[in-house]
Amino acid sequence: MAAPPPPHAHSRVGGGCRRRGAYIDSCFTRTAATARPPVTQHAPSPPPSPPPSPPHSPITITATQSPGTWFLTKMGSILVKMFLPTISGLAFLPTVSIAAKRRFHIEAMVYFFTMFFITCYHVCDGLGFLSICIMRSELLEYFSVYGIALSIWVTLIALGEFEEPQRLAVVMAGVLGIAVRVHEDSWGTGVYAGPIVAALLLLALKHTKKMIQLRAFLPSRKVYTHHLGPGICFLVLAFTLRFYFQEWDYPYVHSFFHCCLSAACVIMLPRSSSVALGNQQPDKLSCYTLCCCV
Secondary structure, eight states, X not given: OOOOOOTTSSOEETTTEEOOGGGHHHHHHHHHXXXXXXXXOOOOOOOOOOOOOOOOOTTOOOTTSOHHHHHHHHHHHHHHHHHHHHHHGGGHHHHHHHHHHTTOHHHHHHHHHHHHHHHHHHHHHSSGGGOOOSSOHHHHHHHHHHXXXXXXXXXXXXXXXXXXXXXXXXXXXXXXHHHHHHHHOSSSTHHHHHHHHHHHHHHHHHHHHHXXXXXXXXXXXXXXXXXXXXXXXXXXXXXXXXHHSTXXXXXXXXXXXXXXXXXXXXXXXXXSOHXXXXXXOOOOOOHHHHTTOO
16 A cells, blocks of 8 residues: 655645755746746837937028029128128218318318228228228228227317317317327227317316306207217217127128217217308208218
8 A cells, every 4th residue: 555645745835846855945946037027018119209400501592592592692791791891981971071061171181081091991901802902901990090089089179169279279189199099009999988088078178167257058058969969879879889799790880880970970060160150151051962062
C-alpha cells in the first residue's frame, strides 16, 4: 500500500509553485522573471508641429509682387535715402530769399554760406558711388557745422536791433568765437548751445537796460509770441532730433533737422531791418520771394 503524500506536497505558493524545500526561492525568481508586466495605456501623442518658417528677409518677393516692381521699389528707397540729406540742404534757399527781401544782407550771406556747405558736404560724403568733393571732407564738415552755429547767432542778434557799430562788433565777436569753438569740438552740443545762450544773454542785458531807461516793457509782446518763442521751439526740436534720434533713420531725421533749422531762422528773423530801412516801410513777401527770386 502506497504511503500518502506529505501534507505540504500539494500546497501551492503564489504563482503556482509547489513547496519543495530549498527550491522555493528559485521558483519565485523564475515566476517573477516570466511574469508579464502590467500593460499601461498611454495617451496618444500629438502630431509633430511643423518647423517654424524662417523670418522674411528684406529681399523676399511676395507672390503679388513681380521682380521688376520689387527692383524699382528697392532702388527708389536707396536713392531717396542717398539724396534726401543733400536736397534738404536747399531748405535754406527760402531763408536766404526772405532775409534779402527784408534787407538783412549779412544774415542772407550767412544763410547762403550754410546752405552751400551743407549741400557740398552731403554730396561728398553721403552719395556713396556718386561722391563729388570740392575740398576735403573734414573741411566741408567743419564749415557746415560752423555755418549752422553762425546762422543761429546772427538771427538772434538781429532780434536785438543793435545800432551800428555795436551790431557789427557783436556779430564779429560771434564769428571769431564760433570759429574757435567748432575747431575745438565740432560734434558736441556746446557748439550750438554756446551761441544760443550767449545771444539770449546779450538780448536780456540790452532790453533790461532799455527798460530801466524808458520804464516800459521791452521788447513788445509780439516779439515773444511771433518770433522768439516759436523760433526757440523749432531750435529745441531740431537739436533734439540731431543729438538723440538721428540714429533711428539718419536720412529722414537729418533732413528734418535741416528743415527745422531753416524754419527757426525764418521765424526768429524780424519783419524788417531797422538799420537798413530807416523810416521806410518794409517790403511785403510775395510768391517770387518764397520761390527764391530775390
